[in-house]
Amino acid sequence: MIKSIETILADVPTIRPHKLSVTTMNTQTLVLVRVRCDDGVEGWGEATTIGGLNYGEESPESIKTNIDTHIAPLLIGLDATRVAAAMAVVRKAIQGNRFAKCAIETALLDAQARRLGVPLSELLGGRVREALPVAWTLASGDTGKDIAEAEKMLELRRHRIFKLKIGARAVADDVAHVLAIKKALGADVSVRVDVNQAWSELQAMEGIAALQDGGVDLIEQPIRAHNKAGMARLAQRFAVPVMADEALQGPLDAYSYATAAAADVFAVKITQSGGLMLAAQVGTVAQLAGVGLYGGTMLEGGIGTAASAQLFATFADLSFGTELFGPLLLTEEVLQEPLVYKDFMLQVPSGHGLGVAIDTDKLGHLRRK
Ligand code: MUC
Ligand code: MG
Structure with missing residues (x-):
């Protein structure tokens, strides 16, 4: 039986300002969910947003409030061993709130996998890989600093795929910035861009043409998420793959994007999809459609990153890798044992459940009082 649900907000400074077209992050707020069951098993889940409400329609505070006030009361007393049934109750009663639902579902699945004595990936179909290629985002806002940061990552053998955040400046300035970095890092290093919806379709045509010529490998969410027809035109026009991110808010969007051929690649996010089970369906749609x-x-x-890793390890096709570097952008580690990054890969935790444990003393210091 589900006995109690606790939600915790923890503000953790980033290692440097992280500049996106929609906001500059100096802190990340972790929303952590702890579910305790009457058989003594507990599970953890996490949801984060970017810049409060700058990126999506849920904030850390709304996630906490809506779990505490509306979601937890529906779950207390339900059978903790029947996660799908418990989540069906939540999904029937609660509109939207995909991030909150993801954090809760993750905690319930973590508890159930621990109870069964298996890694969470086994409840999601079973893993086909033990390590995931992991990109790093260069977003200091300064070309020289970004090049130095990338060179350090290559030397450490931590990352050789770099995603650059652009869209805040004029297209020509962004293109010059990206191509200077691409030139400095050379042909063997993958350079990609994420525009976070900032361009008009016309700007995208100009920007993507120049980036494609300069050897950029992937163009993420160049235009507004709702402009599916525009995404389809861009995907068709250019050889460089165009990826949907903000546009995918679950399997229905994935289905509609796949049938409209509106993206060559899907960025799967467990929170944005509304939970691990729905994110798995986004992955299935992509694989069926050849996306x-x-x-x-x-x-x-660490919690949300481990949860994502447990799912992505089940994807047969993961040709564009992952960007599960979140804990490395933060100054404080909340896990007892940090996730292992080596040889350009994140090792998928092999223990039961999420395979990670929270440092509750550390969290005690970091949590918002
Ligand atoms: C996004 O839009 O992809 C992921 C990596 C990063 O630096 O920002 C996020 C959000
Ligand atoms: Mg993105």
Whole structure:
């Protein structure tokens, strides 16, 4: 039986300002959910947003309030061993709130996998890989600093795929910035861009043409998420793959994007999809439709990153890799044992459930009082 549900907000400074077209992050707020069951098993989940309400329609505070006030009361007393049934109750009663639902579902699945003595990936179909290629985002806002940061990552053998956040400046300035970085890093290093919806379709045509000529490998969400027809035109016009991110808010969007051929690649995010089970369906739609898969992040800490890794390890096709570097952008680690990044890969935790444990003392210091 589900006995109690606790939600915790923890503000963790980033290692440097993280500049996106929609906001500059100096802190990340982790929303952590702890579910305790009457058999003594507990599970953890996480949801993060980017810049409060700058990126999506849920904020850390709304996630906490809506779980505490509306979602937890529906779940207390339900059978903890029947996660799908418990989530069906939540999904029937609660509109929207995909991030909150993801955090809750993750905690319930973590508890159930621990109870069964298996890694969470086994409840999601079973893993086909033990390590995931992991990109790093260069977003200091300064070309020289970004090049130095990338060179350090290559030397550490931590990342050799770099995603650049653009869209805040004029197209020509962004293109010059990206191509200077691409030139400095060379042909063997993958350079990609994420515009976070900032361009008009005309700007996108100009920008993508120049980036494609300069050897950029992937163009993420160049235009507004609702402009599916525009995304389809761009995907068709250019050889460089165009990826949907903000446009995918679950399997229905994935289906409609796949049938409209509106993206070459899907960025799958567990929060944005509304939970691990729905994110798995986004992955299935992509694989059925021949759309490439990329494991996305909302810059979660260790819990959300481990949860995403458990799912992405089940994807047969993961040709564009992942960006599960969230904990590395934060100055404080909330796990007892940090996730392992080596040889350009994130090792998928092999223990039961999420395979990670929270450092509750550390969290005690970081949590918002
Ligand atoms: C996004 O839009 O992809 C992921 C990596 C990063 O730096 O920002 C996020 C959000
Ligand atoms: Mg993105």
